[in-house]
């Protein structure tokens with residue numbers, strides 16, 4: 001992960017926001033390559049989800065909405081995370097991320113151990129319990145730890161659980177609920193009546209505009225409304241690079257179905273759709289798993305939620321949630337707005353409130369999964385038999401920030417540079433194209449490999465016809481992954497690269 005973060009900064013994928021002022025926790029900027037990467041993700045999703053389908057329409061709603069939207073959606077009352085403070089270190093934690101256990105020797109509790117949740121919570125707590133027993137020189141048989149998260153600590157246990165910051169008990173406060181919505185005020189007066197929120201999800205825009213979209217007459221159930229946009233959550237502990245940020249981008253789609261339709265069939269359909277989409281942007285099937293939320297942990301209105309989980313370097317984490325939400329959201333907005341949000345089925349002459357299946361994903365989480373998957377180090381041997389490490393970002397070509405780089409073999413030979421400029425201008429309207437004439441060709445390849453450019457075109461003396469007419473007006477096209485170089489006619493470059501991108 002450290003290597004990926006360093007490469008992201010060095011090559012201009014992702015920077016800390018406001019870095020010259022020391023940064024601001026949970027906010028990130030995308031540099032020139034990162035902005036292209038994200039745009040490719042968004043565009044590809046929009047093409048597949050909206051433009052490529054005749055049953056989904058796209059919208060773009062405002063970030064700040066009427067405050068009643070968030071009352072109706074339940075966010076004002078319940079969009080909270082349990083928060084704990086460490087009074088000694090002044091650090092703040094999410095209570096459900098602190099795990100603790102009593103240390104039990106010969107059936108008696110002799111102390112407590114704690115840690116922040118990890119891939120090996122139980123094993124690490126067990127090791128801590130053994131170390132605790134050793135340090136205190138306690139004799140007897142140590143029992144296996146019984147990990148619980150801090151929300152489950154009893155009032156008697158709270159002062160006994162060590163802070164993960166200091167390792168000492170007595171400084172953790174009881175968990176209290178913290179609403180994650182960012183508040184703001186609309187208009188000149190900072191009064192409660194003017195208070196509203198930065199949206200914590202894009203989904204409510206689709207519910208609030210359901211009637212407006214229906215009234216355009218373009219849609220008939222089953223149909224979906226999709227949008228891409230920024231969301232904001234005042235996360236207690238932003239972490240794992242961009243994985244959990246305070247400002248992030250979502251791609252969500254609300255798929256409305258009849259109340260009589262088989263919701264489980266549609267739920268399955270959208271889980272499979274999302275999984276296939278992830279495969280088509282180059283994520284390996286071996287890293288994607290499904291996690292079904294336990295029935296008893298679901299909200300009362302929810303019929304089922306499945307998360308597509310991704311194996312990031314820091315653990316298996318949620319990437320894409322696909323929720324079957326019944327008719328809860330539309331019913332709530334109908335209740336709070338006083339407007340009917342029913343659908344009239346012309347054929348059956350019947351009115352009902354549609355049910356919804358919601359695939360919701362974060363662009364930043366996809367970008368991070370793609371960056372982590374693409375990063376590879378390889379040992380290569382050059383013509384002189386010297387080995388070196390090649391860092392290569394193996395992006396799926398359709399997602400790669402730069403599709404093709406154009407090099408004149410030598411920068412001080414005007415005929416080469418002029419011909420290379422012509423090739424560059426030929427490609428530029430079709431693909432994200434980069435010009436590079438620095439250093440030698442080997443260095444330029446390494447540079448392009450590190451930013452994941454799938455193809456490099458070099459204009460050399462053969463291109464100018466110096467070795468005979470058969471090679472005139474051809475370039476070498478070098479493939480990032482195989483490192484093979486083919487001689488390609490300049491006139492064939494655009495159709496050839498276009499075809500490779502579709503493939």
Ligand code: GAP
Nearest residue numbers: 201203243244245248319320321360361362365
């Ligand atoms: N409308 C449903 C909804 O927003 P969610 O599971 O809270 O559901 C959907 O969010 C997706 O948005 C997540 O699966 C994740 O990809 C992304 N996401 C949520 N919180 C995020 C955060 N703090 N930083 C980055 N991405 C986040």
